[in-house]
Ligand code: C2E
Ligand code: MG
């Protein structure tokens with residue numbers, strides 16, 4: 001394995017070793033770069049220090065020291081190196097440290113040469129990463145004022161799938177040509193994939209410029225027949241105050257794109273210091289999630305929140321909700337589910353959740369053969385071809401009928417993979433399962449679309465509950481949504497009912513089901529079993 005990832009043709013330098021003994025094994029390429037006689041190296045980091053470009057040497061030492069002092073599990077730095085050939089090159093250094101309590105045991109990682117890439121991008125004609133680094137390094141060294149925008153195109157993988165690679169490349173070219181024309185005085189760079197940088201000397205008004213960027217991209221999408229409300233995520237920072245070096249500036253503007261992506265409605269997101277801390281925490285959590293998933297889902301459990309009939313308050317079924325503790329602290333499912341969607345662990349995790357739902361079904365079956373268990377499915381699972389066979393196999397393994405299960409999906413990604421979704425719906429129906437549209441009314445929702453969705457149940461988000469409790473017009477509107485759903489033969493469940501007054505409103509609207517703290521909070525399976533058998 002080591003030789004396959006550290007082959008000479010690869011632009012990476014790999015190492016692993018024992019921190020306590022301070023002995024490392026390095027790839028041939030790294031050995032040659034450092035002018036060493038053996039692949040077994042004592043005090044690797046001290047030996048490498050003279051090769052770090054002198055302006056970055058302090059940074060290098062500080063970076064390594066803080067990793068050890070703060071007992072971090074991952075290490076990441078961008079530094080300039082000056083090898084035997086005296087050429088100065090930017091390198092991305094990355095590693096993972098395994099700890100035994102306070103003791104660092106193993107350290108493995110690699111360095112990649114960031115300047116190995118061609119300097120101009122063949123698709124868009126824009127300069128690439130290394131050129132952007134050079135430009136921002138010059139800006140920060142001269143302490144010149146500049147505004148840097150980071151642009152990340154939204155859902156481009158979907159566009160790649162639907163338009164095909166060639167057409168998608170053409171679209172990229174058009175977007176870049178448009179941006180070049182409209183952003184006069186800016187320098188544009190293509191970073192990686194579909195992330196771009198626009199750099200302009202001086203302080204430019206960020207809201208106006210981000211409006212132009214957004215409009216430009218939206219128009220190009222529209223010409224291809226793609227209508228998108230938020231075609232891009234926009235991050236921004238200002239030089240010199242937001243970073244001390246070119247690399248730092250780039251990393252920070254990338255971080256602001258990353259967070260802008262989560263809330264694309266809010267326009268441009270300026271870099272802030274708390275983002276760095278948050279990112280670091282999330283990266284650690286993400287690693288821990290990977291480990292826990294691999295470790296037989298250690299630290300995870302599920303609870304089930306009863307869903308009752310609106311009229312009678314009788315328990316009809318329940319929704320399986322996941323819980324996770326990261327080193328003793330509970331993390332909200334919204335947070336860990338999103339991280340698992342990013343690191344793709346959600347595929348394995350979603351199967352585990354399904355199995356828990358089936359197990360719950362099996363234990364309720366004896367008491368209540370009509371009890372239904374709802375489970376949440378993330379949009380990524382829809383495109384996972386092994387999910388459907390897994391569901392079938394699991395149902396038959398435990399002798400549970402699909403009739404007792406309801407699959408919940410949120411609407412945000414309904415349009416992304418229509419063929420996959422269609423197939424999933426068809427096959428789930430064939431297994432006897434019902435489908436629910438979750439979180440309707442959270443953010444941007446569309447009534448027309450709602451009625452077209454092939455679902456049996458619509459769950460109104462708790463934001464809607466808050467709204468109808470406060471405003472009469474919202475009540476009227478939601479009442480007509482309930483009516484429209486009933487006409488289309490869909491049942492309605494209201495989430496987040498907390499008080500008697502709220503329940504009164506919901507009843508008057510003739511919603512079929514209610515899920516909320518007023519009746520029950522999420523319970524563990526045993527608690528719910530006791531409640532059902534007592535009822
Ligand atoms: P959701 O599917 O809409 O689940 C309902 C959420 O509303 C749950 O939050 C529940 O505890 C909360 N809730 C129910 N009644 C009330 C109430 O009266 N007041 C308030 N304030 N909250 C109420 P929870 O457990 O924090 O889950 C949040 C979201 O995380 C879920 O929203 C779901 O989208 C996601 N999630 C949870 N477990 C899983 C999972 O196993 N897989 C996937 N893909 N997503 C999951
Ligand atoms: Mg749900």
Ligand code: MG
Nearest residue numbers: 438439459495
């Ligand atoms: Mg919901």
